[in-house]
Amino acid sequence: MFGTYLYRELSNRRKQTTIIAAGMALAIALVMIVSGVAAGVRDAQASVLASIYGVGTDITVTQEPVQPAEGEQGQQQPRFQFGANDGATADGTTELSQSRLTSGAGSTTFDADALTTAVGLDNVAAATATLTLNNVSFTGEIPTRDAASAQGTEAGVEPGSGQAAPGGPDGAGGSSFSVETFTVTGIDVVGESIGPLTSVELVDGRAFETSDADSTVVILDAGYAATSSLSVGDTLEVGGEEFEIIGTVTSTSSEATTASNTYIPLNTAQRVSGLDGQISTVYVQAGSSTEIASVQASLQNALPDASVKTQEDLASSVSGSLSTASDLVGKLGTWLSVVVLAAAFLISVLLTTSGVARRTREFGTLKAIGWSNGAVVRQVAGESLVQGAIGGVGGVVVGLLGTLAINLAAPVLSASATATAVSGPGAGGGPGGGRFGDATTAVAATTDIALQIPVTLGIIGIAVALAVLGGLIAGAFGGWRAAKLRPAEALRSVN
């Protein structure tokens, strides 16, 4: 009887069934899509973080830059100094070229003992250190000293009147400079299972070997190699030294780039940059995910001046439209879901209870002919539950269609992770030489990521559970109201 009655009620009261199911479906679909987008954004953030910090890194240790005290000199920027006879001279023009390898602005190095400290802590499965640097290359053409002097001492004499040519790249005594920069990461070649190179794959050449520890060899990001027309076997000047290119790598994620333009052995990086015994980041892997918090606390305790961050903390460092999407999903999306879900539940409850009120005669009659309170409540609750389930199935279908539509559209989100680079030259000079300070600034390395929403059984399960919960809540209210009906009163109201 229960099934027949339920079927007849739902099929004959289509309007109410449709309204409740549609409301529930809308809410469930929204919850599914918002949950899916949130998961997609989390995946994208993880992908960006993996490209920077590598796979398997649970915690990173860095040193926050410290504001120099008044009168104290801040971080030294690379300066290019040329002697009077430096450079190659031809046709009244002197070509100058210098390369500096330094830690970038906003990046602080600290003692490599921190790695030893980290490795010695309990529950630390693996740890490795890197030194993040910027290579700034200055190339310029200036008039030769002789040409400039001649022009200066015979001021007022028109060029081309039998005097020496003024020189310079434009032939009129002018100069031209260019500054190029790329990021360099010093890697421990011994081969820890974590670190930046765990999220890359070899495109060409070979990876580092233990014997490369003190060598001047370099591995390039494949994208950087392509744009710089470099390939395996070529050489690249890093910090004034020629490095042999032994390999090119690309990110294992199609959605992200590698963390650095170039990778060199850590020892070599420390030597060439003059930062012996210095590192900029320690990558730590905890024994298990449950031990991350305790390892973080131990690290913070052992290295009080260091900044110890988990992947969760680092996710907040990802900015750009991906971050905006994350905030949007986290705040607006969640609240919108809660509001729509609450509205759907409320509509369901109101329609169910008003349906019970409308069916007072019906339930009064059923009680009069011997139906127990429990049987009437079961009937009302059963109807609500099925309406919720219909809404849930509809919501899952709409949610999957919405997810498919978003995945097909694949909206591109940009993700920026903090890095350092050089934005332009500064200039200075003096007689007999010149000094050029770079204008290194912290900028964001931007990665475009096509948002893909994962469809998991978990999300579908949550959606269906919410629909069933909505049906149960509405059924509980409706059933409670039906149970309260006294048969005599119910019959008196219609007779």
Place this chain on the structure above:
Amino acid sequence: MYELTNLTKTYETKRGTVSALNNVSLSIPTGQMVAIQGPTGGGKSTLLQMLGALERPTSGTVALSENLLSGMPDARLADIRARTIGFVFQGFNLIPTLTAQENVETALAPLGLSRTERRRRATEALDTVGLSERLAHHPAELSGGQQQRVAIARALVKEPSVLLADEPTGNLDEQTRDEIMDLLEGLWRDQGLTLIIVTHDSAVAKRAERRLHLKHGAVSEKKEHGTARRNTAQR
């Protein structure tokens, strides 16, 4: 048999306490056909609800055979209604979304019968009231008289010992009224029911073996006897 002793029922309203039944004592033997008449608000429906275990008295007792209805818990009262008492209402009170057969089956649902058994007995009951051709019809597709026949089939399908009818012909024309009363009288005669009918209609009341008059909550007996007669052998 029904035994009502000093039965009083009062309702609290905004205007004060209303006395629907006032110290009513009454015996109704098993198998009797009783008509209850009286002015509107005289307490007829309240008395019927007391007899049907739908309402509890403010004071006094209602007993049906050995069952003291006034002292029973709700679940036991529901069981008594499910097995012993059939109801017929003025407004038919059929469930609009169910067919005639399914409406009749609702009375069998509390008895825990199999679906097949419910179907069989519902079909049989509808056949008894002359609606074997209307099993799959919804109430809206039936006339008033046919709907009341479905309601009677629903009341009788569980083979109750008591049939309570509240203005069973109140919504019907004279011809249909007589048809329904012929049907009820025939069933009463054939099945040994105790039939208690609340009615305003004297033509209906005159058919009963016994006529009660209820006014201001007090019951009085009308002396004249109705036309209905049961075969003595059956009683």
